[in-house]
Amino acid sequence: PARAMEAGQLSQAHDAAVDLLLSNAPASGHVALVGAGPGAEDLLTLRAHRLLMEADVIVHDALVPEAIVAMGRRDAERLPVGKRKGCHTKSQAEINALLIELGRDGKRVVRLKSGDPLVFGRAGEEMAALRDAGIAYEVVPGVTAAFA
Structure with missing residues (x-):
C-alpha cells in the first residue's frame, strides 16, 4: 500500500490495504541491502533513509557510523554484526542465517553496510x-567515496 500511495495510485493502495487486513497469511519479510556511503549521514541516499525509517530491524556493520544507524526508526531493533580485522562478532554464515530468520519472521530488515x-x-x-x-x-547502493 505504501508504494502505491507514493506513486499516487490511491485505488490500488486502498485495495492492497484491504487485502492485507482481510488476509490471514503471515506477513512476508523483506531485506534491503543498503550502502551507508562514505560515512557522512548527509550523504545517505533518500531511499536508504526511507528504508531506515520503515525498518523493524537494522543489521549493521562495525564501520557504519553510529550517526547513520541512529537515523533509523526509533523503535527499530539494532543488531551489530560488525567484522574488523581479527575480530568477527558474527561469521558470514551466521549473518546470512540471521537475515533469513528475520525475513521469515515477516520483518522489514535493513542490512546496513559501509560504503556500497x-x-x-x-x-x-x-x-x-x-x-x-x-x-x-x-x-540500495550507497554514494561512493569517489563522488563524495
Whole structure:
C-alpha cells in the first residue's frame, strides 16, 4: 500500500490495504541491502533513509557510523554484526542465517553496510542466501567515496 500511495495510485493502495487486513497469511519479510556511503549521514541516499525509517530491524556493520544507524526508526531493533580485522562478532554464515530468520519472521530488515553493499561487502553471498530461502530483497547502493 505504501508504494502505491507514493506513486499516487490511491485505488490500488486502498485495495492492497484491504487485502492485507482481510488476509490471514503471515506477513512476508523483506531485506534491503543498503550502502551507508562514505560515512557522512548527509550523504545517505533518500531511499536508504526511507528504508531506515520503515525498518523493524537494522543489521549493521562495525564501520557504519553510529550517526547513520541512529537515523533509523526509533523503535527499530539494532543488531551489530560488525567484522574488523581479527575480530568477527558474527561469521558470514551466521549473518546470512540471521537475515533469513528475520525475513521469515515477516520483518522489514535493513542490512546496513559501509560504503556500497556490492563493493567489498559480501552482499553477493547475502543475496544468494536470501534468494535460496525465498526471501524478498533489494539492493540500495550507497554514494561512493569517489563522488563524495
